[in-house]
Amino acid sequence: MKILIIGEYSGFASNLALGFKKLGCEVVILGNLDGWKKIDSGEGTILYPVKNITIAGWTIRRTWMFSGIYSHFKYYLPNIKRFNACFDVAIVVNYEFVRLDYEIWSSRISYNDLKKILKKDGKIYLTACGNDMPYLKNASNLRYSPYSSIARNRYFERRLMKLFDQTLQNIRGVIPVMYDYAVAYRCIQKEYFVNVLPTIPLPINVDTFSYDNIIGNKIVIYHGKVSSVKGGKFIIPALEKLQNLYPDKVEIVLHEKMPLQKYLMELPKANIVVDQCLGYSYGMNAIYAMAMGKIVLSGNESECEQEFGCKVPVVNILPDSDDIFNKLEELIMQPQEVLSKMSLDAYNFVQGFHSDVLVAKQYLDIFSKY
Numbered sequence: 001m002k003i004l005i006i007g008e009y010s011g012f013a014s015n016l017a018l019g020f021k022k023l024g025c026e027v028v029i030l031g032n033l034d035g036w037k038k039i040d041s042g043e044g045t046i047l048y049p050v051k052n053i054t055i056a057g058w059t060i061r062r063t064w065m066f067s068g069i070y071s072h073f074k075y076y077l078p079n080i081k082r083f084n085a086c087f088d089v090a091i092v093v094n095y096e097f098v099r100l101d102y103e104i105w106s107s108r109i110s111y112n113d114l115k116k117i118l119k120k121d122g123k124i125y126l127t128a129c130g131n132d133m134p135y136l137k138n139a140s141n142l143r144y145s146p147y148s149s150i151a152r153n154r155y156f157e158r159r160l161m162k163l164f165d166q167t168l169q170n171i172r173g174v175i176p177v178m179y180d181y182a183v184a185y186r187c188i189q190k191e192y193f194v195n196v197l198p199t200i201p202l203p204i205n206v207d208t209f210s211y212d213n214i215i216g217n218k219i220v221i222y223h224g225k226v227s228s229v230k231g232g233k234f235i236i237p238a239l240e241k242l243q244n245l246y247p248d249k250v251e252i253v254l255h256e257k258m259p260l261q262k263y264l265m266e267l268p269k270a271n272i273v274v275d276q277c278l279g280y281s282y283g284m285n286a287i288y289a290m291a292m293g294k295i296v297l298s299g300n301e302s303e304c305e306q307e308f309g310c311k312v313p314v315v316n317i318l319p320d321s322d323d324i325f326n327k328l329e330e331l332i333m334q335p336q337e338v339l340s341k342m343s344l345d346a347y348n349f350v351q352g353f354h355s356d357v358l359v360a361k362q363y364l365d366i367f368s369k370y
Contacts, residue, residue, distance in 0.1 A: 007097030019360030068105035128181030203359035222270035
């Protein structure tokens with residue numbers, strides 16, 4: 001089977017592609033590096049250079065559209081011809097990674113061109129992964145969310161709403177990656193006649209990770225203060241309080257935005273990772289941490305476990321500094337053997353539930369049924 005994956009979020013596409021390849025599928029990723037994370041999706045990734053023009057060391061602002069039009073004719077159109085009627089399946093990671101037909105300066109593919117590179121009976125699926133209109137629209141229905149207000153959000157602007165409508169007209173269905181997205185699409189199911197398919201968890205290439213959580217004189221607690229959507233305003237005060245009360249017992253490490261590979265190199269130093277407190281479920285960063293045997297505090301409400309149909313070894317935290325502090329304090333007071341068991345449970349869970357091969361098999365099952 002030949003599969004095209006369009007877009008990238010936190011290594012989701014690259015890990016899923018590896019799973020498909022291990023099962024004998026041919027995979028091409030139409031990538032985007034996921035912004036500052038600079039994710040290398042590996043061999044078989046197509047990237048179209050769209051950036052401001054530089055002459056004699058000087059970058060000319062607002063010239064990226066000319067660069068994009070050049071790339072369209074130089075790289076994009078030849079690849080459309082090269083892959084004519086090539087793919088059995090296309091997975092759109094998020095509809096914002098597709099463009100409208102006339103936007104030839106964009107590095108993204110249009111649905112008309114996507115149909116050209118699919119086989120006659122080819123299928124298109126959308127994964128509910130990352131920000132989109134249904135997810136943001138449903139935020140007010142949740143007890144808490146990264147987005148308390150959706151006023152002036154770009155996903156409700158005319159262009160992206162048009163892309164959303166085009167997407168629903170072209171896909172076989174939506175595959176959510178966790179509860180937060182599944183419930184959002186179910187809420188609009190009748191309004192938009194969208195086919196919400198079974199939820200499939202996020203994948204990770206488990207072959208590249210090994211158990212690594214040795215606790216030294218101090219317990220190292222790690223948090224990436226990437227943006228407000230992680231809930232830093234609740235997490236950081238809790239960490240500061242913990243550091244002040246237990247300076248001989250804990251070491252707090254905070255990091256700013258960094259490329260994914262650098263983040264993965266820093267992660268082994270941690271024993272406990274505080275991911276985020278504004279989602280009902282956990283994401284790729286939490287999975288990367290658990291794959292190394294780290295104890296993770298993130299989203300793991302009962303709805304998350306019900307969606308996955310299993311117990312998840314993630315400590316659920318709320319957008320409340322006291323709740324986060326209390327759960328961290330309880331953890332650092334545990335004996336070594338309890339922490340070691342929690343670490344091993346997290347590692348084994350990822351090996352058995354988020355394995356790229358096992359997740360890819362679930363996708364292939366969806367492709368055959370829908």
